[in-house]
Amino acid sequence: MRTATDFRHNAARTSAGGDRDGCDDRLVAAITETDICLLTLSITDADAVTTAVTLARKAVNTPVLVFAATDGQHAETTLQRLTTAANTTLLFDESVIREGPLGHTATPTDELTARLAREFITDAVEIPTISGAIGTRYPRVASYWDTGGLTIPSLARLGSDAPTAARPPESLLPLARTSAETEAWVGYVVGGKQFTLDEFDRLRTTLQATVGERAAENGVLGGRVHPDMETGRYLTLLQMCGDER
Numbered sequence: 001m002r003t004a005t006d007f008r009h010n011a012a013r014t015s016a017g018g019d020r021d022g023c024d025d026r027l028v029a030a031i032t033e034t035d036i037c038l039l040t041l042s043i044t045d046a047d048a049v050t051t052a053v054t055l056a057r058k059a060v061n062t063p064v065l066v067f068a069a070t071d072g073q074h075a076e077t078t079l080q081r082l083t084t085a086a087n088t089t090l091l092f093d094e095s096v097i098r099e100g101p102l103g104h105t106a107t108p109t110d111e112l113t114a115r116l117a118r119e120f121i122t123d124a125v126e127i128p129t130i131s132g133a134i135g136t137r138y139p140r141v142a143s144y145w146d147t148g149g150l151t152i153p154s155l156a157r158l159g160s161d162a163p164t165a166a167r168p169p170e171s172l173l174p175l176a177r178t179s180a181e182t183e184a185w186v187g188y189v190v191g192g193k194q195f196t197l198d199e200f201d202r203l204r205t206t207l208q209a210t211v212g213e214r215a216a217e218n219g220v221l222g223g224r225v226h227p228d229m230e231t232g233r234y235l236t237l238l239q240m241c242g243d244e245r
Contacts (some may be wrong), residue, residue, distance in 0.1 A: 028058045035063045039086075043078055056085040 031037045037059060041048035056064040064086045 014207065028055065031055060031059045031064075032062050037062050039066045041066065043082070046078075049081060050076055053081050053085040 007229075014238070037055070039052050041052055043049065052066050056066075066082050066086045
């Protein structure tokens with residue numbers, strides 16, 4: 001698998017022809033030759049957000065995953081821009097995570113970025129073009145969560161013979177409860193050719209009803225269907241966080 005890891009917005013802006021939108025055609029061309037593009041940024045950095053959004057929109061055939069760091073204070077419109085443009089946006093709260101994409105530690109930023117990307121790919125998720133799910137190390141995921149670490153997704157497929165959106169517990173791979181006080185999961189869905197945006201909307205509604213009432217800021221972050229995929233349609237990150245009991 002070829003990956004494009006940590007395309008820095010500063011380098012993108014200084015590339016020839018990249019002053020207006022944060023990236024140029026050469027950078028986009030380089031990304032489109034990879035299997036997946038992983039970007040890290042601070043969600044409060046307007047230039048970085050603009051660059052990430054532009055890259056995601058131009059590299060339409062390359063899955064773009066964004067690791068967005070925040071201190072807990074960010075505009076919802078900014079997050080919406082990222083979740084709409086990118087295939088997946090993972091939001092890391094730097095106020096509770098000691099080591100995150102912003103690099104508030106002695107760990108060099110490049111090294112930290114590489115580690116985040118490596119652990120995300122190897123421990124949690126399969127690329128949509130690869131058949132067969134990679135097993136998730138659930139105890140490790142739960143340990144990360146309980147210690148204020150990363151929320152790592154799992155993956156499931158929805159095919160023509162698979163359970164429908166009306167039965168999400170059979171169609172998704174949850175992370176299960178991470179503690180006695182809080183219930184939470186993060187997951188992906190890959191749908192078959194018949195899985196439409198309308199079905200996704202119904203899935204979102206059913207998920208919310210299944211897991212119970214949630215605060216307004218919780219729920220599904222966003223969804224995007226790629227109709228050009230031959231064997232399935234890839235939807236973006238689904239996230240539901242439980243309330244403390």
